[in-house]
Amino acid sequence: MSFQNPVFIPGPTNIPEVIRKACDMPTVDHRSPIFGRILHPVRENVRAVLKSESASVIVFPATGTGGWECAITNTLSAGDKVLMARNGMFSHKWIDMCRRFGLEVQVVETPWGQGIPADTFGAILAEDKTHTIKAVLATHNETATGVVSDIAAIRRAMDGAHHPARLLVDGVSSIGSMDFRFDDWGVDVAVTGSQKGFMLPAGLAIVGFSEKAKAAGATAGLPRCFFDIRDMEKGYQVNGYPYTPSVGLLNGLKMSSEMLLDEGLENVFARHRRIATGVRAAVEAWGLKLCAESADVQSDTVSAVMTPLGTEVVGQAASVYDMAFGVGLGEVAGKLFRIGHLGNLTDAMMLSGLATAEMCMADLGMDITLGSGVAAAQKVYARGRTETAKKEAA
Ligand SMILES: Cc1ncc(COP(=O)(O)O)c(C=O)c1O
Structure with missing residues (x-):
């Protein structure tokens, strides 16, 4: 059994040696300014990778699935209606999670092999005159089928219908590898994990929140504790977490985000x-x-x-x-x-x-x-x- 060959699974991806070394570091006090010198550049760099000027980047010791949970629990309440397409295993699993949290999911069944039908979304949103749909959830890149969806087209469909729903996007297998435009596409929450475009081991859920999404958190009623971004942001103000962060992985993320930005x-x-x-x-x-x-x-x-x-x-x-x-x-x-x-x-x-x-x-x-x-x-x-x-x- 050789470990020399690269892997060609769609994540976790191959880890560059410099990133492995960056993760392997001595213990530092995670409530100290030293930790802040890792945390704050990470947040800045990831914001740049998302192509956003103002998104709040929050990083949890979790995986992409935790990022999904963070996105919905911080912005929605039980009984809220959300619109989603099922066109592969990952959209299927996010739909399942929404239902388990008591959300009402309007599912647009879509052949596995096709992208999210933005026109159908537009028509559904246009009909929703009373704005019962609170969020549109989209899987940017369906890792199960190798299908990328047009998030800009979904944003256009939402705007065309003059619908105020929030746009929550799973960019787990796209962010850091394919163009992702948080600001231009009017994304409210973007979700990814450390083990794909960021070339790290699994272990971090990386989420970006717009101001609109953060404001929704004030009234969002779904139970949240570990994934409450309000606690996390309070911690960040004093260089810390509400719990113990994965410092080595965060140091790796500092390195990998620098590498992406250096390459351009x-x-x-x-x-x-x-x-x-x-x-x-x-x-x-x-x-x-x-x-x-x-x-x-x-x-x-x-x-x-x-x-x-x-x-x-x-x-x-x-x-x-x-x-x-x-x-x-x-x-x-x-x-x-x-x-x-x-x-x-x-x-x-x-x-x-x-x-x-x-x-x-x-x-x-x-x-x-x-x-x-x-x-x-x-x-x-x-x-x-x-x-x-x-x-x-x-
Ligand atoms: C598109 C997409 N979303 C979500 C996930 C779930 O992420 P994780 O396995 O890190 O929890 C994956 C995992 O491969 C994925 O590809």
């Missing part, structure tokens, strides 16, 4: 787009289809490749080649395998993943020509001779 967000997004385009070229060369039904919804962080041997491909990769891909979840279990391509990834790492996927599929008797997907991706990744090489050759 647009460069990070372009890298993900290029790597994803190579993966899509490989899938086409294999003669296979993606779960994402059309090009406009294909995710730049995860590709779900349709094959009835999906689970076997993942098993073969793990047991024979020490490489991890993602299995199908929920409705698409056994119908696909997922290639995660987010976080700390290079073209060369991706080629190793595609080469291994090819070997697994060929091993299982699928009609795959070894090298076909790799060659297709290489054509996307090859960037010609560098300027230096050209000068040397001249």
